Amino acid sequence: MPIIGSYADNHPQSSQSCPEVVQTALQAADALCEATGRNQVCYGNIQLEAVPQTDVTDFQFSQIGDIEDVTDLASLRLSPMDTTTGEWGVALMRLQANLPDTLPGQNVTFILFGDVELTNAVTQDDILSGNYSPMQAFYLRTGIGDAQCEEAPQSGMLVQTPEGVGQISFVINEIEVQLGSTAFFQAGTLDSLQVATLEGAATLKVADNVYPVVAGTRYGVELLADSRRFVPVPDLPTAYEPELIQSLPLGLLDRPFEVQPPLDKNQLEEVLDRLESGKPLCGDADFLPSCDHLSEDAGGTPCIMPDESGNYPPGSDTTRPLCDINLRTGGDYNWCVVEPGPDDSPLGEHETRPICPPPGEHPDCIMPPQPGVEPPLDDGRPFCNEIYHEDDQRDDEHRDDSSSGDDD
Known part of the structure; x- marks a missing residue:
């Protein structure tokens, strides 16, 4: 089985300091991985060793900026930092996970960096049967505590789910993960x-045991060597150390967010009291996530993805809120729909909204800004959604006038 990505392909010509290696790597990944689509992986920075699936013959993944489908990837190994050679492996994946095909513009972002090994656990039969989407289950091994300078994060994997889509599910090392937020694995x-949760909440589920990890804490599980039983490590959630998250490459994620500081002593005691009493870790304390960010297994009320008509799917729990699938792009974006890519499913037959224009490429209007972002002061054009709603209103008035004329 060939290994793609060799030392000679991308070897830098001079050594760099630790901060320089980090800066160079993240700039390269940010610039060259922007076009990564759904269920694709991007070569962000040297050095990566990729092994394709046995039946794949056309697999080009040896240079920074190379992009391949994750279905073609059997395993991926990233190099730890080496300041002599300038190596520090970085890879980016955008995965569908359990998001529906009707949301082609929404993806879960995975950023891998440093001493990391990833092995695909999803087969083609899994995908065809609908049990898993591409790379929704995988094995992960990372370095621990290996940051070489303050500017470098420890080796690991940063994951962010889209806003407003409820809980996303995937499987790591045969442990089910439910995530409605941003977390470091x-x-x-x-x-x-x-897992250290930076916003919202994560839930680890194994052997019918549920381990919630709210923002500001870290928690985990491991398999006992003398049995097939998983145990929590540490025994209870604890506040994460600031140095664990201070240098994470948050700029490579798709959306900005406010990182939850480590919980203080009183907040952590509240978390432990709730765990002991069985009370959900959400809702009525300002440092806890909203209950729609916590999995149902952990006592939360995550939203339900609407069907193509925007209604509750048949048989779903109507006491839970519907997901607001338009939050990812911010502003009043429900006036348009993201155009599907070549590998995405077509839009639903009941979809009547126009295709959203690419940001900055519409001559007559500008796209609404992200939440919390000020619109450009020197641009006098209206927002595109306002134009659409005005046109739609005029069409409705025209239809009303026509109807009145017919009655006469």
Whole structure:
């Protein structure tokens, strides 16, 4: 089985300091991985060793900026930092996970960096049967505590779900993860998993045991060596150390957010009291996530993805809120729909909204800004959604006038 990505392909010509290696790597990944689409992986920075699936013959993944489908990837190994050679492996994936095909513009972002090994656990039969989407299950091993300078994060994997889509599910090291937020994952072995949640909440589920991890804490599980039983590590959630998250490459994620500081002593005691009493870790304390960011297994009320008509799917729990699928792009974006890519499913037959114009490429209007972002002061054009609503209103008035004329 060939290994793609060799030392000679991308070898830098001079050594760099640790901060320089980090800066160079993240700038390269940010610039060259922007076009990564759904269920694709991008070569962000040297050095990566990729092994394609046995039946794949056309697999080009040896240079920074190379992009391949994750279905063609069997395994990926990233190099730890080496300041002599300038190596520090970075890869980016955008995965569908359990998002519906009707949301082609929404993806879960995975950023891998440093000493990381990833092995695809999803087969083609899994995809065809609908059990998993591409790379929705995988094995992960990472370095632990290996940052070489303050500017460098520890090796690991940063994951962010889209806004407003409820809980996203995937499987790491045979441990089910439910995530409605942004979190940092590490795994010293293939039989363990540690997560530090930066916003919202994550839930680890294994052998019918549920381990919630709210923002500001870290928690994990590992398999006992003398049995097939997973145990929590540490025994209870704890506040994460500031140095664990201070240098994470948050700029490579798709949306900005406010990082939850580590919980203080009183807040952590509240979390532990709730765990002991069985009360959900959400809702009525300002440092806890809203209940729609916590999995149902952990006592939350995550939103339900609407059907193509925007209604509750048949048989769903109507006491839970519907997901607001337009929050990802911010502003009043429900006036248009993201155009599907070549590998995405077509839009639903009941979809009547126009295709959203690419940001900055519409001559007569500008796209609404992201939440919390000020619109450009020197641009006098109206927002595109306002134009659309005005046109739609005029069409309705015209239809009303026509109807009145017919009655006469």
